[in-house]
Amino acid sequence: MSIDSTTFRDAMACVGAAVNIITTDGPAGRAGFTASAVCSVTDSPPTLLVCLNRSASVWPVFSNNQALCVNTLAAGQEGLSNLFGGKTPMEERFAAAGWQQGETGCPRLTGALASFDCHISQVVSVGTHDILFCQIVDIARHPTPEGLVWFDRRYHALPANLPTV
Numbered sequence: 001m002s003i004d005s006t007t008f009r010d011a012m013a014c015v016g017a018a019v020n021i022i023t024t025d026g027p028a029g030r031a032g033f034t035a036s037a038v039c040s041v042t043d044s045p046p047t048l049l050v051c052l053n054r055s056a057s058v059w060p061v062f063s064n065n066q067a068l069c070v071n072t073l074a075a076g077q078e079g080l081s082n083l084f085g086g087k088t089p090m091e092e093r094f095a096a097a098g099w100q101q102g103e104t105g106c107p108r109l110t111g112a113l114a115s116f117d118c119h120i121s122q123v124v125s126v127g128t129h130d131i132l133f134c135q136i137v138d139i140a141r142h143p144t145p146e147g148l149v150w151f152d153r154r155y156h157a158l159p160a161n162l163p164t165v
């Protein structure tokens with residue numbers, strides 16, 4: 001049975017996922033894009049994967065720099081996700097938030113749920129996408145996280161557990 005891309009996407013639309021801004025900086029310059037295709041691979045060595053469409057304007061920058069930071073968005077950061085997920089010029093994307101420099105030199109987003117600073121350790125191409133395997137060298141976490149999920153083509157906030165009264 002062959003599955004067309006609409007059937008695939010409609011099914012994937014009901015698989016909820018965290019929203020991340022993936023950033024890079026280095027010899028090829030600074031860039032960032034929104035990604036929901038991010039997954040934990042192994043904790044030894046601590047590794048995650050990011051799927052990046054090779055037709056994205058940011059692809060050559062990530063490909064050359066070989067380092068990236070996965071910034072998992074918190075509730076309230078939906079606007080940033082839209083900015084980094086579109087055709088907005090790169091300077092405009094970065095001007096909309098606060099950034100610090102991580103250990104690899106990649107931008108770490110202020111207020112993110114978690115930031116995973118990584119070296120790209122391996123790349124596997126499948127269809128339209130590159131799977132970037134990323135070895136984590138440093139992690140920063142939000143002290144009071146409230147999550148954000150992309151589900152049914154919309155954002156949904158995940159409030160923290162409030163104490164019962």
Ligand SMILES: NC(=O)c1ccc[n+]([C@@H]2O[C@H](COP(=O)([O-])OP(=O)(O)OC[C@H]3O[C@@H](n4cnc5c(N)ncnc54)[C@H](O)[C@@H]3O)[C@@H](O)[C@H]2O)c1
Pocket residue numbers: 008009010012013036037051053128153
């Ligand atoms: N993995 C991805 O590359 C990916 C994931 C999510 C969204 N997007 C981009 O955002 C746009 C809006 O997404 P949407 O969720 O509102 O509606 P949509 O109908 O385009 O996508 C539904 C779901 O299908 C998957 N998907 C979409 N495009 C894909 C692709 N090229 N390769 C692999 N999986 C893909 C994702 O899980 C997505 O949430 C998409 O058209 C796409 O350009 C890309």
Ligand SMILES: Cc1cc2c(cc1C)N(C[C@H](O)[C@H](O)[C@H](O)COP(=O)(O)O)c1[nH]c(=O)[nH]c(=O)c1N2
Pocket residue numbers: 019032033034035036037038051052053055056057058081082084085086087088150
């Ligand atoms: C919620 C959501 C989730 C994703 C995306 C978009 C949005 C809105 N996009 C698309 C990606 O962000 C977009 O193509 C980039 O911004 C690259 O665009 P430019 O070519 O740089 O304008 C995206 N692209 C990708 O290669 N892998 C992914 O996992 C995702 N996930």
